[in-house]
Amino acid sequence: MHEYSIVEALISRVAEEAEARGAAGVSRLYVKIGALSGVEPDLLASAYELFSERTICAGAELRIERVEERWACSGCGRAVERGAALVxxxxxxxxxxVQGDEIVLERIEMEVP
Amino acid sequence: MCLECGCGDPEIVPVDVHEKILAGNDRAAAHNREHFTSRGILALNLMGSPGSGKTAILEATAPKLRGSFALGAVSGDLATDHDAERLRAAGIPALSITTGSACHLDAAMVHHALHDFPRNKLDIFVIENVGNLVCPAVYDLGQHANVVALSVTEGEDKPLKYPVMFLKADLVLLTKTDLLPHLTGMRIERFEEALARVMPAPKMIPVSTHSGEGLDEWIAWLRERLALRAEHGLHNARQPHAARSASGH
Known part of the structure; x- marks a missing residue:
């Protein structure tokens, strides 16, 4: 359940950004999670629910965009379908x-007084 | 303050970040990698299920390298010092990283362990990760290569069930091959086929610490990596390209 430590890193990054901008609160977070990132979006969402309490993210919505995996030839760039050998x-x-291993914080919506 | 209608509500400001959530871990990993590279040490992240044979491989590796290359190790362990004790008994300077309830090592844990590590001159430093096929794959520790131990008794479907772990592997050691005759219908080719579906340019060495099969090929792989150290400097562990471009933000 490394999703908890991902949430910990996420909240501390958001807190840093909110402090730097003198934000009174955070209303929404946008993250991208790749299908081959090793992070399970549902587990991330429940870990976030639990661990955001009593932090600057309390009550802030977590929007998770799932990114599908995409493979291409390292030589000619032609798309390679997953299912058979990865050649x-x-x-x-x-x-x-090409994509699908993202664990990325895209955007924070914060309340600036 | 909202200036649209004068309601006094705070203004919602969007802030674009576009940063990896684990950027802090990646910075600590880069620091570890610099530590290893500047000392000419080949650092390996050895991962695999509990009981896949990670410690046994290191025990079998030590006598093969003795006199030519110095091996050191840290061992991630939830609660005990058993693995590091076994490694020390095999003549490998080794420390435990006790993770408590954590299911993986992160770069900061390895950094702290390096501070406590005996100042021996080393050629190869193995980070034996916590036994787990999921979480350790997510955290860069500063290694130059990822090695995954997969035992034949775990079944040939494991690469398909845990693709992230095998996607990041530079080498898979298929362990306990001496047990193959006892496993009905199990063939090495089936592991190779499964690996090719999740691991680009798959590299697998079947080994048995019991019969000694494959150990020379494993040692040859280590020597090849060490030779690269002298010729071209050390390369990073396999990191998918998408991750590299995201870190550019």
């Missing part, structure tokens, strides 16, 4: 992950 069907070079 290019054309040039046989290994695929690389």
């Amino acid at each position: 290019c069907p054309e040039c046989a070079r290994p695929a690389r992950l």
Whole structure:
């Protein structure tokens, strides 16, 4: 359940940003979580519910955007479908992950008095 | 203050961050990596399920490297010092990192352990992670390569069930191969097929610390990595490209 430590890092990053801008509160957070990030969005959401209490994020909505995995050939750039071996069907070079491993804080909406 | 209608409500200000949530861990990991690289130490993050044979591999590795390369290790353990004790008994300078309830090591834990580590001259430093196929894959520790131990008794579907762990592996050690004759229908090819579906450019070495199978190939892999250290400097562990571009923000 490393989702708790992800939430801890998230809240401390938000607190830092809110303090720097003299925010009175935080209303909404936007995060991106990739399908191959190793973070489970549902677990992240429940960890956030529990751990945001009595922090600057208390009551702030957590919006999680899920990012699908996408692979492409490391040589020719052609899309490679997951399911079979992760090699290019054309040039046989290994695929690389184009997207899907994000654990990213995109945006904070904060209340500035 | 809301200036639209004069209601006195605070104004909602959007702040774009575009930063990895674990950026703090990544900075600590970069610091560890710099520590290893500047001393010419090859750092490995050894991961795998509880009981997959991580400690046994290191015990079997020590006598093979003795006299040529110095090995050191830290061992992530929820509650005991057993693994580090076994490693010390095998002649490897080793410390435990007791994680309490934490299911993985992070870069700060490794950093603290480095402060306590005996000042031996080392060639290879192995971070034996907490036994777990999920959480450790998420945290960069400052290693140069990820090695995953997967035992034949765990089943060939594990790479498909835990793709993140195997996606980040530079090398998979398929352990306990001496047990294969007892596992009906289990063949090494089935592990290879599963790995190829989640690991680009898959690299797997079947090993048995019981029969000694594959240990020479594993040692050859280590020597190859150490030779790279001399020629080109050390490379980072496999990090998916998408993560690299996100860190550019």
